[in-house]
Amino acid sequence: MVDSYEEYEVGAIVVATGFELTPTKAITEFESDPDVLDGIQFERILCPGGPTAGVVLRPSDAKAPKEVVFISCVGSRDPEHGVPYCSRVCCMYLAKQAMLYKHAVPDGQAYIFYMDTRSTGKGYEEFVQRAVEEDGVLYLRGRVSKVFRDGDKLKVWGADTLTGKRIELSCDLVVLGMAMIPNPESKELIRILGINTDSHGFINEAHYKLRPLETNIPGIYVAGTAQGPRDIPDSVAQASGAASKVLTLFSHKELALEKVAQR
Numbered sequence: 001m002v003d004s005y006e007e008y009e010v011g012a013i014v015v016a017t018g019f020e021l022t023p024t025k026a027i028t029e030f031e032s033d034p035d036v037l038d039g040i041q042f043e044r045i046l047c048p049g050g051p052t053a054g055v056v057l058r059p060s061d062a063k064a065p066k067e068v069v070f071i072s073c074v075g076s077r078d079p080e081h082g083v084p085y086c087s088r089v090c091c092m093y094l095a096k097q098a099m100l101y102k103h104a105v106p107d108g109q110a111y112i113f114y115m116d117t118r119s120t121g122k123g124y125e126e127f128v129q130r131a132v133e134e135d136g137v138l139y140l141r142g143r144v145s146k147v148f149r150d151g152d153k154l155k156v157w158g159a160d161t162l163t164g165k166r167i168e169l170s171c172d173l174v175v176l177g178m179a180m181i182p183n184p185e186s187k188e189l190i191r192i193l194g195i196n197t198d199s200h201g202f203i204n205e206a207h208y209k210l211r212p213l214e215t216n217i218p219g220i221y222v223a224g225t226a227q228g229p230r231d232i233p234d235s236v237a238q239a240s241g242a243a244s245k246v247l248t249l250f251s252h253k254e255l256a257l258e259k260v261a262q263r
Helices: 039-047 089-103 124-133 186-192 232-250
Strands: 013-015 019-021 037-038 067-075 111-113 138-150 152-159 164-172 171-179 181-182 218-221
Touching: 013 186, 013 232, 037 039, 039 089, 039 171, 067 089, 067 152, 067 164, 089 111, 089 124, 089 171, 138 164, 152 171, 218 232
Parallel strands: 013 218, 037 171, 067 111, 067 171, 111 138
Antiparallel strands: 019 181, 138 152, 152 164
């Protein structure tokens, strides 16, 4: 398909430019390895329409991994090595992926390193409990200090912050819950539109409580992870709200502007 450019005259714009994950190479403590994947890469392996048709295989040797370590908050809530904010989705999608892995490899074992589990959505806590009780996912509260190859295995060094003991695991695959960051390609669009962003590059709303879907420019709205980390239900709800705002705008012959101070 050849790229083409078209011009349209529109009455409103909804900015929904999405997100990117922090590159795994940005975390120097984790050795670059074909069997160290981020969440999106592992999602593709689990997908029936993915490269392995849903069969879980290690990228390095196409063997089924018998032990998989999931590491949450990689680059999130870490101002020194990443970003200070919570990416909000890692706790739940790692739990989901661990469950899907167990369904694909019933004799396998899934481990999840976590800082604390933020399962705040409707039914989310029950979902995590199901992963533990029905699928045998083992949660380890602590931080991982190093991931490196040791023969045909990967070594994971960490610490259990509940017991204060050191943890060393040998596994076949490591999945990283990387921090969500703004889509780098949205910077130029944001500059052209003249809308405001926060210090991390996410789009600022006109007012946190009164105008959460509007930007500082009338007629330009924001939806989804362009505004900040959020999951699919929140993104869908925000997109529906932004579409309603556009319809409300179009229902008036004239637009009355009201200045609302950000607090």
